[in-house]
């Protein structure tokens with residue numbers, strides 16, 4: 001973990017949607033590695049409050065909605081508290097499993113707004129600040145739904161595939177400004193988002209996973225921390241899948 005801050009002052013990360021699940025695991029890893037971390041989500045959670053208690057000087061949360069707010073304001077709020085943003089983890093997301101033929105049109109708009117348009121606006125707000133300083137890292141949290149077809153997740157999958165396209169294009173555009181951009185592609189992880197998955201399906205996913213088990217949220221957090229660190233200084237424009245081999 002020490003590699004994260006090697007040769008540099010403690011860094012500042014914005015992790016959207018770190019009130020629970022993968023985002024909170026990433027925030028905790030970064031905090032333990034010496035980063036200052038800001039997050040926002042629509043609501044708070046008990047687990048978030050505990051982490052805020054443990055890291056009162058380096059962790060902050062504000063209420064916010066990635067689909068509706070002015071993302072520049074979230075970046076400004078973080079800058080006022082900890083300084084300019086060195087890294088963005090575009091993690092906030094939402095999944096509604098619903099068949100495409102019967103899905104209300106409005107739901108399609110919502111899924112694209114939270115999982116694609118909002119993250120794109122947040123990436124822009126951060127990248128503008130990073131480009132002035134000539135350095136920065138953006139990590140877009142995608143999904144294996146962007147790589148393989150699954151029933152009932154068409155709009156979500158389209159948004160996540162869009163995020164991967166954003167990653168590659170931004171890597172080209174922002175590389176000369178010293179900004180790296182990658183997608184982190186989780187397989188199946190047990191969080192609030194996947195709480196509707198039945199025991200039967202969980203067993204099926206485990207059986208189809210070459211490593212023969214489900215991953216832990218900390219295994220995502222470790223890869224995220226690596227991709228933000230200087231250890232990954234020559235990695236940009238990539239989609240890094242962490243799924244125990246499920247999609248191989």
Ligand SMILES: NC(=O)c1ccc[n+]([C@@H]2O[C@H](COP(=O)([O-])OP(=O)(O)OC[C@H]3O[C@@H](n4cnc5c(N)ncnc54)[C@H](OP(=O)(O)O)[C@@H]3O)[C@@H](O)[C@H]2O)c1
Pocket residue numbers: 016017018019020021022023040041042043044064065066067090091092093094095114141142143144185186187188189190191192193194
């Ligand atoms: N868990 C998995 O197996 C899995 C697999 C592939 C990809 N992912 C991706 O990983 C990311 C994290 O997922 P997770 O499993 O940790 O889900 P989660 O436990 O449901 O957490 C989602 C986080 O995003 C926040 N969020 C949702 N909508 C938001 C909005 N409109 N504005 C701001 N924050 C919002 C949530 O807080 P509020 O609801 O209070 O706003 C929460 O903090 C997502 O992008 C998801 O698509 C997860």
